[in-house]
Amino acid sequence: MNSITSFETLDKAIRLAGGKPTVLEALWDGDTSGWYLYLNIHVIIKKLFTIKKEVKYLGTISVGGDIRLFNGTVPPWPEAELAKEWGKMANEKYGLMFYFPSDKEPDSDCPGWEQRHLAIQCADCAKMVIPTNSPYLPKEICYGCHLKRKFNDKIKNAEPYDDGINMYMVKNEEYNHIGYSSSFDGLPIAVFIDDIVQARREKGLVDIVTIDEPDISIIKEKIEQAIDEKVAIYKSAEFPPDFPEKFKSNIKRHTVEYNGNKFELIERLNEEHSKIDRLVRALEMVDKAISGNYSFKIFFKNGFTYRDDAVLRFVHFAGNGSSSLASIVQQYTVILTETEVRDTVLKMEKAGCLTLDGEIVQTTDVTKKLL
Structure with a gap:
């Protein structure tokens, strides 16, 4: 192009x-x-x-x-x-x-x-669009406005929304972001820390789970055991027999090292290679934590709604961390009442995500690490 x-x-x-x-x-x-x-x-x-x-x-x-x-x-x-x-x-x-x-x-x-x-004119945004022929979509609005209506309904109805897990490597209050996933299971080392995390979660609106030594060394042993099992059955990076020749140049290969041995991995086409790659990366992260005397901190949301998330994001991104209550009310004037906005701000203040000083709303460090 x-x-x-x-x-x-x-x-x-x-x-x-x-x-x-x-x-x-x-x-x-x-x-x-x-x-x-x-x-x-x-x-x-x-x-x-x-x-x-x-x-x-x-x-x-x-x-x-x-x-x-x-x-x-x-x-x-x-x-x-x-x-x-x-x-x-x-x-x-x-x-x-x-x-x-x-x-x-x-x-x-x-x-x-x-x-x-x-074309027809979208009833919500007035732009011209080719009308859909899908029986599952409204005819009078564009697809973008259809999604906005659905999303606004989730905000209006305060539907549950706890998606979004952030993981950091921390030392002396210095936070290094090392992972995000929509759910805990999506974190590369989730399977190795699940028992520790579940035992330490307090189920508050915001849960912050800290993992220090000697737990990190135990996690390392678990990861190494998993890698040992995978490399024991490792097979070299080869294309499937029926893989089109013209696409081979688009598939990347790379090499990882473990216990003094090198393993060539082929991306996307071999699930076992992908697992080895993820495990080696997880081990590198744990080794860095141990050698640098870092802790892990994982931030969870618990009992959040789409309304909570929307207000936080508006203040944090659109307001650059600060906004007036009036501005938030105006932003959601079609779908939320002033009372609903104020109640949401107070809920997020209780969670430690916002501060309210008179009519001024500001985000906290917790919000920055949640979003």
Whole structure:
């Protein structure tokens, strides 16, 4: 894919397309790396006795993967901001129409310039979309607004939401984040520490479980025993007999070392290799904790709701750690009452996640480690 990284590269692509540019369209698409915008130019090509219209692909605008959704850097989507800026410049230079049907957030259901007559207007956000033919989705709104309605219902109804476990390596109040999982079982060393963790959980709104020596040495012994069992039946990294030759170059191999022996592992295609890799990484983490005299701390939520999580994220990300009660009420004015917002803030204050000073709400260090 051709990358559009500046107005200069866009301008060059427009000129290379030939003909007279009439419409520049920006449409969303996505892959395993996340969302991106692709740009097309509609041109009129005049020859001696003919006039022909053509649509030519120019390139894509992509700024980063969808991890941005979790670290507070979107919205707004920077691709959209760049496209609007460059589209305005292209309009001023060429007198063309800049067509961007979803300029606030990604949506691949929006029509292209030549399909816009087939579109309907979303009842919630008013953007133009090709109506769905799915019997399971509403017809009057876009898919993004459908998801928003469902999510807002979870906030309104205060549905349970304890997802999100964070693990840190800690020494002298210095926290190094070493793992996140939506559930405890997803942590690489969960199976080796489950008995310790369950015995120490207090089932408060926020549980912080600490693991020190000598428990970490016991965990190390368990991991080493598991690795010994796996390497005893290790087989070299070979492709399955029917694996397509043309895809082999896309599969990465790497080597791990254990007890002075090296093991070549092949990613994704061999579950036993994946297990060895995870175990060796877990052992490295435990060795670092022992040699550096670190402790492990694991943060759990217990009894949280989507409403609690939404308010915390709004204050932490949108408010950069501080917000007024009025701002929170305004943010959720359609789905929550002022009393519900205040009760949520008080609940999170009790959990140690927020402080309330008059009408000012602030997040705590606990919130930073939970989210």
